[in-house]
Structure formats: C-alpha cells, structure tokens
Amino acid sequence: MASSPSSLVFKVHRREPELIKPAKPTPHEFKLLSDIDDQEGLRFHIPVILFYRHNPSMQGNKDPVKVIREAIAKTLVFYYPFAGRLREGHNRKLMVECTGEGILFIEADADVTLEQFGDPLQPPFPCLEELLFDVPGSSGVLNCPLLLIQVSRLKCGGFLFALRLNHTMSDGPGLEQFMAAVAEMARGANAPAVPPVWERHVLNATDPPRVTCRHRAYEEVAGSTSSILTHDHLVHRSFFFSPSDITALRRLVPPHLSHCSSFEIITACLWICRTIALQPDPNEEMRIICLVNAREKFNPPLLPRGYYGNGFGLLAAVATAGELSRKPIGYALELVRKAKADMTEEYLRSTASLMVSKGRPLFTVPGTYIVSDLRRAGLEKVDFGWGNAIYAGTAKAIPELASFYSPFTNKKGEDGIVVPFCLPSPAVERFYKELEGMLKGQLVSGGANSKLIVSSL
Secondary structure (H helix, E strand, O other), X not given: OEOOOXXXXXXXXEOOOEEEOOOOOOOOOEEEOOOOOOOHHHOOEEEEEEEEOOOHHHOOOXXXXXXXXXXXXXHHHHOHHHHOEEEEOHHHOEEEEOOOOOEEEEEEEEOOOHHHHOXXXXXXXXXXXXXXXXOOXXXXXOOOOOEEEEEEEEOOOOEEEEEEEEOOOOOHXXXXXXXXXXXXXXXXXXXXXXXXXXXXXXHOOOOOOOOOOOOHHHOOOOOOOOOOOOOOOEEEEEEEEOHHHHHHHXXXXXXXXXXXXXXXXXXXXXXXXXXXXXXXXXXXXXXXXXXXXOOOOOOOOOOXXXXXXOOEEEEEEEEEHHHHHHOOHHHHHHHHXXXXXXXXXXXXXXXXXXXXXXXXXXXXXXXEEEEEEOOOOXXXXXXXXXXXXXXXXXXXXXXXXXXXXXEEEOOOOOEEEEEEEEEEHHHHHHHHHHHHHHXXXXXXXXXXXXXXXXXXX
16 A cells, blocks of 8 residues: 655644753763764664554653653663764774763654544654754764654654664664663663663774675766656655565565565565666666665674664665566566675675775665665564554655665554655656556566566465
8 A cells, every 4th residue: 555645734842952961970982883884875864753642541640751751861871872972083984972962852742643644654754844853953974963852742642752863873673772771761670671782893894804795785886867866856655565465476476486585575576666667778777775684694693682783784686777677576586685695794794894995985876776674673662651653663765765664554453564765756656557567467567578477376
C-alpha cells in the first residue's frame, strides 16, 4: 500500500530549546571515532520518529516530557560522549570532545490527535519540520549538539518522540541501544541493562593502511545527466509491503534463488522500479548500495556487546540501466545477494584503510540508491512506560538517494515493511506503475521483454 502526502495541518507550540546535561559529572576527554564512523557519507544528521498511544495507566502525574527529560539526563552519565561535541583533527579524523555540554531538547504540544495522522501511519508525516524543529545553528556536523530530541504531547494523550542524530556517532542498532537505556531509566532503572562500550578502535584501519578488496560503493565515476541529484521538485512517499506483496514478488523469483530473504527481494524490486522511473540512459551504470550490519555477522563477534558506533559495511551491486530494465528480477536479485556475500571482516578492515588512505571519501553518488534494513534495530520496542511505539523508524527518506526499511503492523494486524522514498515528481508515477505491475507479475516498461519471467514455484 502506498502513502500519499496528508493535507493535515496543525499548530505545534514549542518551548525554548534547552540543553540536557548528564545528571552527574562526567570525564572531560577526547575520544576518537572509528575509521568507519567518520567517512564523508555519514557526516549528516538522520531524523527518526516514534509515535506513542495514550495509556490510561500513565495518567495523573506522568508527563512524558518530564519523564523522558529526566531519563535522558541519567542516561547521559553512561553515554556521556553524546553530551560532547565533534572536533576534526589531522587527515579529517573525527573525535568527540566530551565537554558535558549536553544534547538539545525541545518540549512541545501539538494541536492534533494520533488518529488525525491517518491509517496507515507511515511517512511522509505532515508538519514534520514542526515536530522535529531545526534549531538555528544546531545542524552542523562539527561543534554542534550530537542529538536533538523533541517530545510533543498530542491532544489525545499520546505523544511523539522525534530525534535527530549525528550519524557519525551511531547507526540504527547503536541508536536503539541508547534509546533502550533512556527507556529503562524512564521506567525506574539505575543503570542500562547493556553497558555502553566505546572501543571504536576495533574498526580502525591497519597501520599502514592496506586496501585488499574492491570497493564498488566508493568508486569514482563521472556524473550522469539523468540520475545525479539536480532535481528541484522532489516528492516524498512510502510503500507498505504486506506479506501478500512479498509472496507475489517471490513468484517472480527463479527456483535457484527461492531461498532469498525478504530484504533481498524487496531491494531487487525497488532497484529495478526506481531505475525505470528515473529513465536514465540505457548504458548508464546504476548502483544499489546495501548497508550490511556486522554485529551478528561473525563468529566470534567482531564488535563487543554494548558497542554503539557504526558497525556496518557498504556493499554495492552494479548494472546498467538497460540490463535492469530488460532482464528478469532474478538478475538484479543475484547481484544483490552476491554484493551482500562480500561482507567479511577483511572487507570492513579494507574499507577502513580506504577511508584513511583516500581522505575519508564519499560513496559513489551518480546512479546510486542506498538501502538500509532497520527492521531488527528494535526501535519500535522502546518503551518509556507508555508501551511500544506504534510507528518507529526514519521520519523520511534521504532525497533521491536512500531508503530505510522499517517494521510496521497495519490495521489488519499484518506485519510488513514500510519503505520511504523520495524521487523527482515525474518519476513518482512511473515508479508506482512499475511497482504495481511487478506485484501483479509483470513489468510495465520492460523493453522487448515486457513480462517478467515467472518461476514455477
């Protein structure tokens, strides 16, 4: 099911932004980020939003703003680097100066009920800039707060928890670990169940740096005319993949790929549909970059329990626009699977060495689509005392470039996957047309082979 932008407009009354400092004194020291953390492609702020229902058992003196504000201060005693500021050293190396200045916090009241956001509750969300206010001067990567949190009470008794994270500090699982700790404190704990671990050196380059793998996610390519980020009118949408949608896509998969994961088949599907929608030159190279989590990938584990830095690699599959448009879904699916399979400990070390030796470059941008799977990050289970979130995920896609897969349960009780995306206005309808066609077992614009090859499964 696709989402459409809501016409809902409402007022949000915000208090003045404040800095929440750790509840107790914390060390003033410098902590180096890893060579995975401080790459150019992570030097931005990522917006996350969680929706919570009214809980009658929390009436009375239980104000979510007060409870969460106090819990953050207690949690920052353990996660004190978040209360610091980023500095840049030699060779663009990033480090946190643990100053204890605190994170930005905004108390707000929104003149709206949860029900007015509509059903299904999925991006794009109306008035997002009011629910996650960009405090002037706060959005830089260096010398700025590393977290901005806004808690907005709703008229119905529910509330929204919106957050903006400096991505160099943490990834999805790392953020969830911090937020789970805040939730534990909110429910009365004195310390996090999982103690935070810094140890960013485990993902540093070798000395001297040794690039031993091919890194197609970071290749330097000439800019293209059709898919470089030059469009003015961009449209935010999202799509809910239900279990029946994923079953429909599986019918298109050849037998030797029938054991593929939902992530892999959705990724292949979106890569094809997005490529056709953008109408690039048939000979243009198109990239899909998958963020592959290293936390549960290796035995013994590469990252210690409690590690909250960025613990993933960027793995790329490459094909021409013509190949993606003409060939059956199995072609793209096989490329995605092969790219993911390249994720090894050596690949991560090689990536870190590439960052150091090349000045921490940006990933390849022309023709690129980035996907990240947040379904197992566990953000929806963050319970401040009001129960689990009914939506927890990124507040929107990164325009034209990246989508984050979030878990979602629709009103039928079906557990599915929400994928926000952002494309130039003319491409959106073409995207939907291709996606709907694929879900019905055919490609609308497949050149000579307009029908997708359907397996016998």
